[in-house]
């Protein structure tokens with residue numbers, strides 16, 4: 446077992462009298478309001494500075510991150526995040542902002558928000574936007590609440606939302622949270638929406654169809670014009686889950702292909718460190734007919750002055766978040782978009798698609814493919830053949846990948862593919878990294894044939910081998926217990 450696993454809690458490292466700080470002793474406490482005075486010092490660990498540094502550096506090495514190695518986690522777009530944006534986000538002018546500051550004192554900030562909104566509308570082909578939502582799933586909630594408000598204002602609230610069976614779990618969850626009945630559409634043999642199935646299910650009770658394009662199999666819904674026509678003919682709305690924007694920026698705009706609204710995952714496509722819960726940003730851009738329902742305030746401009754616009758307060762779905770969204774994530778996205786420009790964003794999509802197809806070509810002969818269709822920025826393979834032949838399953842393969850300093854793919858998703866491995870290398874990986882990934886995959890498949898028992902026990906080189914993942918998810922213990930201080 447890796448010795449790092451025995452890393453103690455910082456409280457367990459504490460010994461009385463040791464210290465990493467030099468705080469002058471306080472003798473005169475008369476200036477401190479009495480409610481803040483305590484009779485005992487707070488229970489902080491006593492650890493010398495060098496041990497604190499080593500402790501946290503060791504902890505940081507226990508995990509995998511995009512700054513440490515390849516991280517091709519499908520659907521999550523774990524691309525490298527430029528450090529210059531991290532630096533900018535820490536400028537005091539940005540990080541010390543107060544949400545109650547007067548509009549006149551934050552004109553530059555409002556300009557950034559306004560221009561980011563304009564850029565995102567241009568990228569998606571939409572007419573209005575809210576920057577408030579704090580994540581993709583939160584954007585979906587915002588979008589579907591606006592969908593409900595739209596139908597209600599037309600005198601027919603409608604009761605159903607359609608989602609394809611390849612959809613991300615947040616789509617049906619969002620629809621259910623908004624009080625809709627969720628109806629799942631079975632995909633056709635190519636892994637896309639089946640037009641006959643859609644026709645059968647689309648009626649005037651359907652409020653919206655939510656889709657991702659390219660979908661979670663990485664396949665482009667090339668019948669999108671027909672799909673849009675069918676949904677709109679019955680008065681439904683078309684919702685675009687924009688998590689896969691990395692595949693199409695500069696090539697296709699959801700607004701041009703019939704979508705009424707789209708959420709962005711700024712932390713994915715436009716690069717903010719993310720994972721394990723945020724922070725993120727999920728702006729929602731909409732067509733003209735949805736603008737009245739946008740959360741208020743939006744950011745607007747008179748040309749020379751920027752301001753918070755409350756003019757749709759009467760028809761708005763309300764506020765979706767305190768104040769104006771996760772500003773520092775919005776800022777990073779703005780910088781990323783402005784640094785890349787139109788041609789840079791287009792190039793990003795090209796390289797993301799190229800990298801995914803290069804890697805797919807190199808490893809797919811080992812697996813079965815759920816569809817023969819071309820894929821875009823990510824691809825899904827099935828290890829069912831390997832499992833049948835050797836008993837080694839997708840989980841075993843993914844666990845073994847970790848031994849080589851690479852993050853596992855997304856596995857067992859989308860749900861319609863058995864033993865699924867979903868790989869999204871992103872545009873920021875070099876050819877050498879992709880070649881290394883392919884080499885590792887060959888090695889693991891060879892091991893599956895020669896020594897399957899070892900693979901059931903993988904990984905061997907990580908700090909923890911096979912945690913009880915179900916229990917870790919259901920019963921997380923997120924609180925550090927403070928332990929009694931040891932005497933020297």
Ligand SMILES: *Cc1c(COP(=O)(O)O)cnc(C)c1O
Nearest residue numbers: 520580581582613615686688710
């Ligand atoms: C990531 C993702 C979401 C959810 O986005 P969060 O920002 O994680 O809430 C929704 N749909 C798809 C297809 C995704 O990949």
